[in-house]
Structures are given as C-alpha cells and as structure tokens.
Amino acid sequence: MRQRVITAVIALVIFIPIIILGGPWIEVAALALAGVAMSEVLMMKKILLISPEATISILGTLFLVSNDKWYGFLPSQFNKQFIFFLFVIALLIRIIFSKNRFNFDDAGVLTLSMLYIGFGFNQFVAARNVGLTTLLFVLFIVWLTDSGAYMIGRQFGRNKLSPLISPNKTWEGSIGGTVVAVIICSIFAIWTKVSLDVIGITLIAIVLSIAGQMGDLIESSLKRYYGVKDSGKILPGHGGILDRFDSLLLVLPIAHLFGLF
Incomplete structure (x- = not known):
C-alpha cells in the first residue's frame, strides 16, 4: 500500500502540471504514454521490442496520437487514414518474411492495439485542446x-x-x-x-x-x-x-x- 501511495503522489505531481499546461506538453506526454502502452501489449505477447513488427506497431500507434497538422506538407491523398493503412500493410508484408514467427493473427492483434491505444490517446489530447x-x-x-x-x-x-x-x-x-x-x-x-x-x-x-x-x-x-x-x-x-x-x-x-x- 505504501508503494502504491508513493507512486500515485509522484505520478500526480508530474501529471497534473502537464494537463494544466496543455499544448505541446500534453502532446509529448500522450506520445510517451501511448508508446509505453503499445510496448506493454508487445511484451504480453512475448514479441521482442527490437523486432520489425514491434517497430511498425509502435510507430503506427505514435502516428495515430500525433497532431494532424504535422503532416500538412503531404499531398491531399495522403490523409491520416491512408497513412495508417500503410502501417497495416507493413505488418502484413512482415508476415511473408518472418518464417512463420509472425502470423496473420499476430498482425490482427497489433492492428487492433494500435487503433485502441493510438486513437484513445489522440482523444486525450483533443479533449484538453477543447x-x-x-x-x-x-x-x-x-x-x-x-x-x-x-x-x-x-x-x-x-x-x-x-x-x-x-x-x-x-x-x-x-x-x-x-x-x-x-x-x-x-x-x-x-x-x-x-x-x-x-x-x-x-x-x-x-x-x-x-x-x-x-x-x-x-x-x-x-x-x-x-x-x-x-x-x-x-x-x-x-x-x-x-x-x-x-x-x-x-x-x-x-x-x-x-x-x-
């Protein structure tokens, strides 16, 4: 119980100023939290964090969390949905070269996790921006x-x-x-x-x-x-x-x- 209380106090001391400041502070915090959360899914699945599929899924998650304005320089056809689909395609291509160590079910789990975590933390930032x-x-x-x-x-x-x-x-x-x-x-x-x-x-x-x-x-x-x-x-x-x-x-x-x- 003592450890829980100490951790909670430290977390709040860090977390509360971030949500009060908002702006880039909360964007960076959301990216960090999303990256760690996706890493936790990978570790639960016993997927190495240095593997290609781990790199693709973490980057895909961070992409969903990131600010749409960061990609204003891209052509109009490269909207956020299309770019995210490229991450999904990358996971599917990874299946081919993994020698059965990474399969279609694994790709499905990582895709769902990217959406669940990435969109959730994206909305965390959106709520604060309002x-x-x-x-x-x-x-x-x-x-x-x-x-x-x-x-x-x-x-x-x-x-x-x-x-x-x-x-x-x-x-x-x-x-x-x-x-x-x-x-x-x-x-x-x-x-x-x-x-x-x-x-x-x-x-x-x-x-x-x-x-x-x-x-x-x-x-x-x-x-x-x-x-x-x-x-x-x-x-x-x-x-x-x-x-x-x-x-x-x-x-x-x-x-x-x-x-x-």
Missing part, C-alpha cells in the same frame, strides 16, 4: 467511478460482476461507483458550464461511467488471456500504463461521440 474543464470532467468520471466502486464494493459487495475476468468486482460496487461519479461530475459540469442541460449531462455521465468500467474489464480480460497480473511494471504498485489508462482509452472516444470535444 479546454481543461472538459478533460477534467472525463478524468473525474473515471477516477470517481473507480474509487466509488472500490469503497462501496468493499463494504457492501456481495454479487460478482464478472467473476471469470475480475473476481473482486461486484454489482454493488459497480452501481455505487456510477452513482458517485454521476452525482459529483454532473455538479462539476454544471458549475463549470461544460453543459447547461442537466438531463443531458447526467445521461452522458452515466454512459461514460459504465464505459469506464467496460474499459477496465477489457484490459482485465486481456491480462487473463496472456496470463499476466499487470500489463507492465513501470508504475510500482500500480502496474503498467494500460493498467492506469484502460478506462480512459474507452471513455474518451465515447465522450467524443457525444460531442463533448
């Missing part, structure tokens, strides 16, 4: 849902939410975490004028809170599939970057679909 309060609204939903679910589940949890994937989570904790997050975040949104529609922002908060828990379960199922306790060890006591950002990577794109940024 405004600090918008990003804080999303972050508070994730953090409060997680904290509320832990505290309420520990006290009142009886019915397992998903015993095969995450045996410690309960329905009571899940519902309680959502209620806590929705109440506090709705007040925050109205106070900071993220939205003036009380009903609308409440519904959005409910959906995002549930999405955050789904993101947590998705990453838990990934770890169970690969037989690891944590996605990485970069954060002592907390695991890896994917362990800390799993909920956010799903919440941010859904928040974008709702038009929050």
Whole structure:
C-alpha cells in the first residue's frame, strides 16, 4: 500500500502540471504514454521490442496520437487514414518474411492495439485542446467511478460482476461507483458550464461511467488471456500504463461521440 501511495503522489505531481499546461506538453506526454502502452501489449505477447513488427506497431500507434497538422506538407491523398493503412500493410508484408514467427493473427492483434491505444490517446489530447474543464470532467468520471466502486464494493459487495475476468468486482460496487461519479461530475459540469442541460449531462455521465468500467474489464480480460497480473511494471504498485489508462482509452472516444470535444 505504501508503494502504491508513493507512486500515485509522484505520478500526480508530474501529471497534473502537464494537463494544466496543455499544448505541446500534453502532446509529448500522450506520445510517451501511448508508446509505453503499445510496448506493454508487445511484451504480453512475448514479441521482442527490437523486432520489425514491434517497430511498425509502435510507430503506427505514435502516428495515430500525433497532431494532424504535422503532416500538412503531404499531398491531399495522403490523409491520416491512408497513412495508417500503410502501417497495416507493413505488418502484413512482415508476415511473408518472418518464417512463420509472425502470423496473420499476430498482425490482427497489433492492428487492433494500435487503433485502441493510438486513437484513445489522440482523444486525450483533443479533449484538453477543447479546454481543461472538459478533460477534467472525463478524468473525474473515471477516477470517481473507480474509487466509488472500490469503497462501496468493499463494504457492501456481495454479487460478482464478472467473476471469470475480475473476481473482486461486484454489482454493488459497480452501481455505487456510477452513482458517485454521476452525482459529483454532473455538479462539476454544471458549475463549470461544460453543459447547461442537466438531463443531458447526467445521461452522458452515466454512459461514460459504465464505459469506464467496460474499459477496465477489457484490459482485465486481456491480462487473463496472456496470463499476466499487470500489463507492465513501470508504475510500482500500480502496474503498467494500460493498467492506469484502460478506462480512459474507452471513455474518451465515447465522450467524443457525444460531442463533448
């Protein structure tokens, strides 16, 4: 517990100034976090980080996170979707020359991971570019849902939410975490004028809170599939970057679909 607290304090001391400053600071942070997260997927799959497929997938992930304006010098037909597809083609070509050490299933996993991690951190930057309060609204939903679910589940949890994937989570904790997050975040949104529609922002908060828990379960199922306790060890006591950002990577794109940024 002491190690977890120390790591959390150090992380917040670094993380909070970055999200407050925004701009290039958060862009660089998002690139670094995305690169580490993709590396964690590769290590779970036991793919060497110096292999061609690792290099392609990490670069593809960083490309998705990067600012579109960086590629304004390219011809119009080279849009971001097309360039990303070139990374996918590179993975497919790698299959041919890997002597069966890298196959189509592996390429599919890495492509999905690039999209999941790359687009998630891209939206992290996009939310901050709209405004600090918008990003804080999303972050508070994730953090409060997680904290509320832990505290309420520990006290009142009886019915397992998903015993095969995450045996410690309960329905009571899940519902309680959502209620806590929705109440506090709705007040925050109205106070900071993220939205003036009380009903609308409440519904959005409910959906995002549930999405955050789904993101947590998705990453838990990934770890169970690969037989690891944590996605990485970069954060002592907390695991890896994917362990800390799993909920956010799903919440941010859904928040974008709702038009929050």
